[in-house]
Amino acid sequence: MEMAEEANVIIVGAGPAGLAASACLNRLHISNILLEREDCCASLWKKRSYDRLKLHLAKEFCALPYMPFPPNAPRFVPRIQFIQYLENYVSHFQVNPQCNRCVVSAEYDQSRRRWKVVAENSASNTEELYFGKYLVAATGENSEGFIPNLPGLNLFGGDYLHSSEYRNGKAYKGKNVLVVGCGNSGMEIAYDLQKWGAKTSIAVRSPVHILNKNIMWLSMTLLKFQVSIKKVDKIVTRLAKLQYGNLSKYGLPRPKEGPFYLKATTGRSATIDVGCLKNIKKGKVKVYPTIKSVDRSKYIEFDNGDMRKFDAIIFATGYRSTVRKWLKDGGGLFDETGLPMKNTNSWKGENGLYGAGFARQGLFGIAKDARNIAEDIKSDLTSQNQRNN
Numbered sequence: 001m002e003m004a005e006e007a008n009v010i011i012v013g014a015g016p017a018g019l020a021a022s023a024c025l026n027r028l029h030i031s032n033i034l035l036e037r038e039d040c041c042a043s044l045w046k047k048r049s050y051d052r053l054k055l056h057l058a059k060e061f062c063a064l065p066y067m068p069f070p071p072n073a074p075r076f077v078p079r080i081q082f083i084q085y086l087e088n089y090v091s092h093f094q095v096n097p098q099c100n101r102c103v104v105s106a107e108y109d110q111s112r113r114r115w116k117v118v119a120e121n122s123a124s125n126t127e128e129l130y131f132g133k134y135l136v137a138a139t140g141e142n143s144e145g146f147i148p149n150l151p152g153l154n155l156f157g158g159d160y161l162h163s164s165e166y167r168n169g170k171a172y173k174g175k176n177v178l179v180v181g182c183g184n185s186g187m188e189i190a191y192d193l194q195k196w197g198a199k200t201s202i203a204v205r206s207p208v209h210i211l212n213k214n215i216m217w218l219s220m221t222l223l224k225f226q227v228s229i230k231k232v233d234k235i236v237t238r239l240a241k242l243q244y245g246n247l248s249k250y251g252l253p254r255p256k257e258g259p260f261y262l263k264a265t266t267g268r269s270a271t272i273d274v275g276c277l278k279n280i281k282k283g284k285v286k287v288y289p290t291i292k293s294v295d296r297s298k299y300i301e302f303d304n305g306d307m308r309k310f311d312a313i314i315f316a317t318g319y320r321s322t323v324r325k326w327l328k329d330g331g332g333l334f335d336e337t338g339l340p341m342k343n344t345n346s347w348k349g350e351n352g353l354y355g356a357g358f359a360r361q362g363l364f365g366i367a368k369d370a371r372n373i374a375e376d377i378k379s380d381l382t383s384q385n386q387r388n389n
């Protein structure tokens with residue numbers, strides 16, 4: 001075990017949430033160590049996203065604390081420009097991510113009243129020890145891709161991959177490709193595949209809300225001005241019906257609950273259409289119900305009995321949090337799935353444990369979390385100093 005390092009705060013994860021938390025602490029001159037498993041910061045955006053990806057919330061809802069996007073930035077910031085923004089943010093606030101450090105355990109030492117964090121340094125193949133009075137979990141709601149264990153998938157005769165491994169449709173021209181999932185990844189990847197000349201189908205399991213970016217912008221603006229989720233959902237659902245009509249006939253029924261109620265209660269985002277819906281309506285992208293089984297001859301059986309041959313499957317079936325793989329105890333904040341327990345706030349736990357980026361509000365929520373966490377640590381340190389003096 002290498003030398004131990006100590007700081008007031010240990011932050012795990014150097015995505016937008018960890019970067020923002022470190023920047024807010026730096027502004028308050030509170031020492032912090034930022035640990036990142038990959039060889040770079042913002043790895044989701046640099047290494048686990050597809051080429052055509054853009055922020056689908058308007059830039060005013062995506063800025064990190066104390067650094068708005070430049071006025072000449074597009075309203076919906078492309079992935080490459082967002083990465084540049086994050087790099088500028090890192091240098092402006094002198095954030096210093098310790099990369100190639102994968103945290104494998106973090107537990108609270110009651111006797112010493114501090115967190116003990118163990119990280120594997122993949123560059124030097126050593127284990128490192130870190131101690132901090134506070135711990136910020138910033139490993140993300142989308143820390144690892146999820147592929148369902150479908151019957152026969154291990155025998156499938158074609159290729160299959162998770163959406164986080166998809167970059168573009170170049171390799172699929174002329175091929176039969178099935179996208180599983182109609183979230184934002186699934187619908188945009190299906191759109192991209194069709195543009196690249198793939199014969200594209202999408203498997204849809206549950207009802208889904210489909211909005212466009214303008215309806216989304218209006219919703220976010222209303223929410224920002226404290227309009228209730230119930231009212232926003234009523235407005236949004238009506239606008240979506242006016243915009244898109246009845247989508248059940250295309251295999252895309254809407255859920256009973258509103259889109260923002262579902263985002264707040266399940267974390268599931270409404271799908272913001274980037275053009276795939278038009279292709280579905282024109283029959284250029286075929287919609288199937290969910291998969292029943294897969295077999296070695298590349299045939300896939302769907303719940304409605306349809307059988308179809310595919311060369312590849314792209315699982316746009318979402319992500320999981322990995323917090324509880326390294327955080328031994330939920331600390332009064334995280335449940336066994338690595339997401340905030342119900343009926344707690346999403347950013348503050350016990351014994352100096354914090355969570356940044358788990359508010360189910362994406363970048364919009366991250367900016368609030370980072371400020372709240374830094375202010376809370378500052379006031380805790382101040383009251384301790386007053387007690388000690």
Ligand SMILES: Cc1cc2nc3c(=O)[nH]c(=O)nc-3n(C[C@H](O)[C@H](O)[C@H](O)COP(=O)(O)OP(=O)(O)OC[C@H]3O[C@@H](n4cnc5c(N)ncnc54)[C@H](O)[C@@H]3O)c2cc1C
Binds near residue numbers: 013038044140322
């Ligand atoms: C394809 C895609 C598009 C998205 N688009 C938007 C959007 O337009 N708008 C929006 O608001 N949100 C969007 N999101 C949500 C996304 O989660 C946020 O934008 C943002 O990336 C969350 O930042 P984060 O720092 O919380 O998590 P992440 O960006 O996931 O970063 C977490 C970091 O922690 C690191 N890490 C994980 N485990 C460990 C460990 N054990 N030790 C050390 N480091 C670790 C990871 O390597 C990663 O760098 C999108 C998500 C996806 C998947």
Ligand SMILES: NC(=O)C1=CN([C@@H]2O[C@H](COP(=O)(O)OP(=O)(O)OC[C@H]3O[C@@H](n4cnc5c(N)ncnc54)[C@H](OP(=O)(O)O)[C@@H]3O)[C@@H](O)[C@H]2O)C=CC1
Binds near residue numbers: 055057184185269317
């Ligand atoms: N900026 C942008 O443009 C983009 C943003 N994002 C964001 O990234 C996050 C992740 O999005 P995404 O990757 O789409 O994941 P999501 O979790 O949003 O969607 C997963 C989809 O996969 C389906 N699914 C899951 N398991 C199965 C299964 N066993 N069989 C069939 N279908 C299944 C789900 O259906 P069910 O409802 O039945 O569970 C759902 O439709 C979201 O917050 C999203 O907003 C993603 C892409 C682009």
Ligand SMILES: O=C(O)C(=O)Cc1c[nH]c2ccccc12
Binds near residue numbers: 057263269361362363
């Ligand atoms: O795309 C994401 O993952 C986001 O979290 C951004 C987002 C989509 N729908 C929302 C509803 C409320 C706040 C943020 C979002």
